[in-house]
Amino acid sequence: MIPWILVFAWSGMIDYFTESPVFTDANTASWIHEIVQKLQLGYVDHINDGFLSWNYIVRKLAHLSVFGLLVVLVWRALYPRRFAMVCAWVFAVVCACFDEWHQSFQPGRTPLLSDVVIDAFGAGIALFVVRMYLRKIDSSV
Secondary structure (H helix, E strand, C coil): CHHHHHHHHHHHHHHHHHHCHHHCHHHHHHHHHHHHHHCCCCCCCCCCCCCCCHHHHHHHHHHHHHHHHHHHHHHHHHCCCCCHHHHHHHHHHHHHHHHHHHHCCCCCCCCCHHHHHHHHHHHHHHHHHHHHHHHHHHHHC
């Protein structure tokens, strides 16, 4: 029961991230700019210059990690059932699709198919790490 509570709590957090104007592109660029100034890193180029800017990289790493954690939580809720990893990945990708669709209704947010691909990739990476961990445990026993 607790693993599913964690899944739905994290799904609710993803919904909050999408719903909240705090996490728009402009706001995260502002945060990065403030962090750079507080750390006294001097002038840092490309905070919000589009593709491969610091803002872009931070936002896409957030997608990777948020959906990576989601897939691990779902996998843990399903484990040791057969196809737990496949089902967890499909769940995460479906959630990513709904998240981008949800963004289409939010001011200042843009739904992107590329974000769904990044979310799916993040979920895949997380499951790969879990699989390698499980292999390591099995080989040491």
